[in-house]
Amino acid sequence: MNYEAFFGEELAAVREEGRYRVFAEIERKAGSFPYAKRYIEGGTMDVTVWCSNDYLGMGQHPKVLDAMHRVIDECGAGAGGTRNISGTNHHHVLLEAELADLHHKEDALLFTSGYVSNWAALGTLASKIPNCVVLSDALNHASMIEGIRHSRATCKVFEHNSPEDLDRKLAALDPDLPKLVAFESVYSMDGDIAPIAEILDVCEKHNAMSYIDEVHAVGLYGPRGGGVAEREGLMDRITVIEGTLGKAFGVMGGYIAASRDLCDFVRTFASGFIFSTAIPPAVAAGACASIKHLKASNAEREQHQARVAKVRGALDRMGIPHIPNPSHIIPVMVGDPHKCKFISDWLMDNHGIYVQPINYPTVPRGTERLRITPSPVHSDGDIDKLLNALSEIWSQCALARRDMAA
Secondary structure (H helix, E strand, O other): OOHHHHHHHHHHHHHHHOOOOOOOOEEEOOOOOOEEEEEEOOEEEEEEEOOOOOOOOHHHOHHHHHHHHHHHHHHOOOOOOEHHHHHOOHHHHHHHHHHHHHOOOOEEEEEOOHHHHHHHHHHHHHHHOOOOEEEEEOOOOHHHHHHHHHHOOEEEEEOOOOHHHHHHHHHOOOOOOOEEEEEEOEOOOOOOEOOHHHHHHHHHHOOOEEEEEOOOOOOOOOOOOOOHHHHOOOHHHOOEEEEEOOOOOOOOOEEEEEOHHHHHHHHHHOHHHHOOEOOOHHHHHHHHHHHHHHHHOOHHHHHHHHHHHHHHHHHHHHOOOEOOOOOOOEEEEOOOHHHHHHHHHHHHHHHOEEOOEEOOOOOOOOOOEEEEOOOOOOOHHHHHHHHHHHHHHHHHOOOOOOOOOO
């Protein structure tokens, strides 16, 4: 086999389909985000980032930066090892206590990313609990799917956000079998929110454990930023709450929050935890500072929601099609991979507006989109510039608009 020819042919097919991914090389400007510097051939250009998951701009918050500067001076750069071998720093312990408190759970466990926390926790629980059957929402994140696959447990996929289908599938199982229901609160591509209470009703009816991914909700919802489950008063009914430190909290890492024994069980058996070097202490300290701030401050969340509403309202008035949802994610629908990339490139090259095209396999073919994420640090001027540019390119590409009177 000619391996290099194979690689080239596969990449050529992706390019031909219009879904080859090109990474924008940017440099965020601390203190002035969402503005960033983009590196291009022969120089740089200024851009405004409209697709970041640093939803609240906490990646540049003074309390976060001060904590990280202080701890890097105190502890150095890295953790020095896995959590088991010299890598458990005092700041990891403080952060896990802060996360447990955030979700009103007995304990929490840190991982290197949200992907790893899902993969390791679901994979460990489903493989180590004898005869466990996993019920997985049809639109669960790749990290959840990979963890379930890795476990080799029996998996039943239920219709997206359908407690009724979940109930049917659980009712068809032996009532004595252990069961684990995995779902998300906010789904990152369509921005819809799960009917958490109804799903938990079904879980409790069938004695099933519940596992919720709140990565696109922590920091953003609830009186202290505990997520949608906190906002709806449901955290105490959920077996495992999984979250990330790399989105609204502005740093990096992932975690689960649950009972003390469940966290200890995952700590003891999860290879993704045991054999991974711990996150740097300064990162843990920055995350801890971010969580503490957002527990006490609603200003960022209120401003964030106002920015989202402003962008949505303007898109409606212009007839630019986007998926209506109750979350902060605004998917502007294009429906063609070539046009989606063209629009993204045009916005960047002509207006310094960075919105990454989203295509297969992240979303199904035919649903290509621009995923816009307004933040509290976007100004009215930024919003006007984005909307005017979108309207211009929409007309240039002769893309359909919604009835603006509807």
